Amino acid sequence: MNETKVMHLGQSGEFLWGRERGRELRSVMEENLQRLPRGATLVADLSAVAAMNYSVALELFVKLLSAWEKVYPERGFCLRQPSKEVAEEVSMALEHHGFLVLAEPRLGEWELFGKVSQADRETLQWAAQRTYFTAPEMAEALNLNLTTANQRLKKLESNAVCIRNPVGSRLYRYCLSGR
Known part of the structure; x- marks a missing residue:
């Protein structure tokens, strides 16, 4: 299991409103991410948050993920x-x-929130049954060509759903964030 840092967003209040609050929370989240080593995951615990408006979600999650690949490579992120x-x-x-974005299991199954396709759901369902996996393993198991498997994994990686670790000169091992 990789290192996990939990950020309890409910400590900032039960109701999270406004762009400014979203910016403040994102700033704290970015500080936490900067300290995380590669391969680690930041978990945003929302269990004590009763309500959040679109502005906070936009400032906090959309802006964070828009810079993910360049700023926080090989780190994971998920909601709790x-x-x-x-x-x-x-x-x-x-x-x-x-x-x-990935959300930890509530009823025993991992969930994806946002712009999610059936292929994303299929990939998540398969990946959630494994601790680690490679693109060739996924291609074989889901009857995909290797290019398609790599494209699916690239999408999940760029959204911090999974973490990619090199295991050879051209082979990578993946794991779901939060595992």
């Missing part, structure tokens, strides 16, 4: 226990801007 209302706001903001 968002309420239905919070999940809807986060999902709406992410979907509108073409991003997705």
Whole structure:
């Protein structure tokens, strides 16, 4: 299991409103991410957040993920226990801007919020059953060509859903964030 840092967003209040609050939270989250080593995951615990508006979701999650590949490579990110209302706001903001995010299992299954395709769901369902996996393993198991498997994994990696670690000159091993 990789290192995990949990950030309890509910400590900032039960109700999170406004762009300024979103910017403040993102700033703290970015400080936490800067300190995380490669291969680690930041978990945004939303269990004590009753409501969040679109502006906070936009400032916090969309802007964070938009810079992910360049600023936080090989690090993971996921949500923990968002309420239905919070999940809807986060999902709406992410979907509108073409991003997705991983949420830890609530009812035993990992979830994706945001702009999620059936291929993303299929990939997540398969990956969630493994601790580590490679693109060739996924291609074989899901009856995909290697290029398609790599494209699916690249999308998940660029949205911090999974973490890629080199295991050879041209082979990478992946794991879900938060594992």
